[in-house]
Amino acid sequence: MIPASAGQPATGHPRPPGDDCRATIRSWRVEDGEPAPPTGARRRVARYRASCRACGDEGPIRSSEGAAVEDACDHAYPGWRTMPVVEPRPYKLGDRPRWEADCRRAYPPGWFDRQGPVREYRPSGGTRHVPAFAPGGGYCMAVMCTMPKPAPVRTVQTSLFG
Ligand SMILES: [Zn+2]
Known part of the structure; x- marks a missing residue:
């Protein structure tokens, strides 16, 4: 489940100027359960997802920004x-x-x-x-x-x- 705070595109990503599909991704952080030294606090890792503002299409949740960008481009720019x-x-x-x-x-x-x-x-x-x-x-x-x-x-x- 994506947290409610996950709705904003990552800083610096292109924003669609119109109603056409564009390559837009969302990013957020989740705890991965692994304690991180030196405090032992749970490590937080980034997650990414292609998310088209024009049509609402969403790609799979990715741990790699690059994979999410490629998903977004596959959606908005076939070929x-x-x-x-x-x-x-x-x-x-x-x-x-x-x-x-x-x-x-x-x-x-x-x-x-x-x-x-x-x-x-x-x-x-x-x-x-x-x-x-x-x-x-x-x-x-x-x-x-x-x-x-x-x-x-x-x-x-x-x-x-x-
Ligand atoms: Zn779209």
Whole structure:
């Protein structure tokens, strides 16, 4: 059972501007029964759930925020998992207009106007799906890609005098 205090979306998550379905999740904390050192107080852990404000659809309760975000995107943006993977969102503000234009060219027209998510290549770490980082304010979904380890560079001593 979800506690009554569980009705508010987690801070920083995109809010739907209209009546269309959007990727929105709720989060709350529960005691998991395990005593946490050093006080022995029961540990509290976070729980997450996709919860569409437009139609009332709710996903399963998850212990992972990322899983709940994916549930929410499955509901509001069917097909998002097959959308193109783009390069990481630039840190420099000046580089973002080009990145956003590239995203809009790669995705269906209107996708980002509905706060659709963008799938972003992450070369290492950073597995969190980041709210409000997609071009239209939707989620930036982490897609982990492992780069092949570069072949060792062999140095060959050539003759200096011959
Ligand atoms: Zn909905």
